[in-house]
Amino acid sequence: MRELQLGFISNKTTVRLLKILNYIEHKNRFTIGELAENVVVSERTIASDIKYLKDHFEDSAEFVSGSKGVIFREIHLSEYKERKKQLFSNECLFEIIQQIFYGKLDRIEELAHRYNYSETSFRRLLVQSTPVLKSYGLLWQTNPLTIGGREGNLRKFFKDFFYEGVETPFTIIPDNKLHDFFIQKFMNEMGRYSVGSGTTPEAFYYTLYIAINRVSLDKTVSIPKELQKKVFNEHDFLVFSSITEVVEELYKVKLPKEELAWIYLVTICKRTIDREDLEKTFFDHFNLWPEIPGITKRFLQKRGIPSACLLYTSRCV
Incomplete structure (x- = not known):
């Protein structure tokens, strides 16, 4: 989701450096030319940026030039992550969004003065x-500065x-107290739920933590x-509801x-890719939508899926 964060960065050079890192972290081997084409700047600018990144990351990463281009490798991952955070x-918008999450709001003029704008x-x-x-589906609102829109959309953001x-x-x-006390106790039960979920413990952990903090702000x-x-009529939800005791005890x-219903739905709507039964x-x-079987069949037919698969799909839906 790096593209999302790029939209909140004020410094154009930082945007360019992060685009470079996004590319080379995935490619590992690159040429100055292909990187310049990907980032849409001159090769001279890319060469200058690579030199800056070498100096910035020091011994935490290496850039080795060869006949087939430059090989990038992270050497000390924790140090690399810290230097990348720098x-x-x-x-300022990153800090402001953090403060909005915690309900700490300030007026536009105060923020402009604080960040020298x-x-x-x-x-x-x-x-x-x-x-x-x-x-x-959100927007900036003033004054004080906050992000307005439906609460569910804001939590997704x-x-x-x-x-x-x-x-x-x-x-x-x-x-860590939520992780240590709650996740180990509760997430082991998720695999036994009849409806199942493709969510990871870490993703569920974040969803719950966001909900707890937002509810604490009313x-x-x-x-x-x-x-x-x-x-409310789901048996799995009745079991899931036991998390209220843990949350109340900790927070x-x-x-x-x-x-709870919202947290439950966010969790189970992340589906599996290898469990037909679930x-x-x-x-x-x-x-809730009777149109789904017809839409599914038309989608598969449009993409030339064999008729045997269509018959299988009809039995499933």
Whole structure:
């Protein structure tokens, strides 16, 4: 989710350096020419940026030039990650988003002064990142500065920004007490749920931590009544509801039933890719749209899927 974070970076050089790192971390071997083409700058600029990155990462990474290009390798991963985080150290919007998550809000003029911007320049910086927020159905709101929109959309944004993105000095890291006490006790039971889930413990951990903090700020979600009714009648949900005791013990926060339903749905809607039995159960329990079988058949037919597969799909849906 690095593209999401790039939209909130004010320094164009930092954006370029991160695009370079995104590319070479995946390719490992590259030429100056192909990197310049990918980042859309001159080869001279790329050569200068590579020199800067060599100096910045020092012994934590190496750039070895050869006849077939440059080989990039991370040597000391923890040191490399720390030095990479330093590239974000002066990015004020990252810190502001962190403060918004915790409910610490300030007025535009106060923030502009704190980060050495004129108020006009600071507002221009906010406009730059507006398209990213719009893609989540969100927008900047003033004064004080916050992010407005549906709570569920905002939580999705927070999770993508902090969990899916590159770690920065301002990344929200859920505390260890939740991990140590809760995850080990509860996540072992997830595999026994009839509807199952493809979510990882770490992703579930983030979803829960975000919900706990938002509820503590009196920011709650809502889900459609029809969907609520389905969730409340699920046997798995009754078992899942036991997490309220752990949360209340650790954080002194009582999660409302609708909040639990939202966490449950976010968790189970991340589906498996290798468990046909679980996918059939999920469809049987949560299909609210009778159009799905027809849409599925048309989708497969359009892509030339063999008729035997269409028959198999019909039996599944």
